[in-house]
Amino acid sequence: MRRFYLAGFLLLMAFDTLSQLSFKLAGQHALPVAANLAWVLRLLREPWxxxxxxxxxxxxxxxxxxxRHAPIGPAFAASHLEVVSVMLLSVWLFHEPLTAPRVVGAAAIVAGIVCLGLAEAREAHAIAGEPVAGTA
Structure with a gap:
């Protein structure tokens, strides 16, 4: 089941990252913005x-x-990993600055997901009656 979660969350992150980067690229190619049918038709010709x-x-x-399968807390948190992947790819693709607040924010997101995952694992072990490492 762990492989299912890992593959699923990596796939979810890839799809979310694709959509965010594609919107950014589509927005760059949509300039200049105009409120008319010609602009909408030009936008619809953009593959992004x-x-x-x-x-x-x-x-x-x-x-x-x-x-259907994953615990909702860690699943919801992990679904926001695309914030980190989009940030890192934007540094490379769009030459956006990687600032200290962005790095701290990304670390906080990852730390939160790890904490939720560990808490969920401890709860699952407790329910199964198995000993949990680090507890007495």
């Missing part, structure tokens, strides 16, 4: 719009599959 739609559809179906 379809990458964003594909990413959201993939994320939706992956998330629905994960929710």
């Amino acid at each position: 719009i379809y990458g964003a739609v594909l990413g959201y559809l993939g994320a939706f179906f992956t998330w629905m599959s994960l929710l």
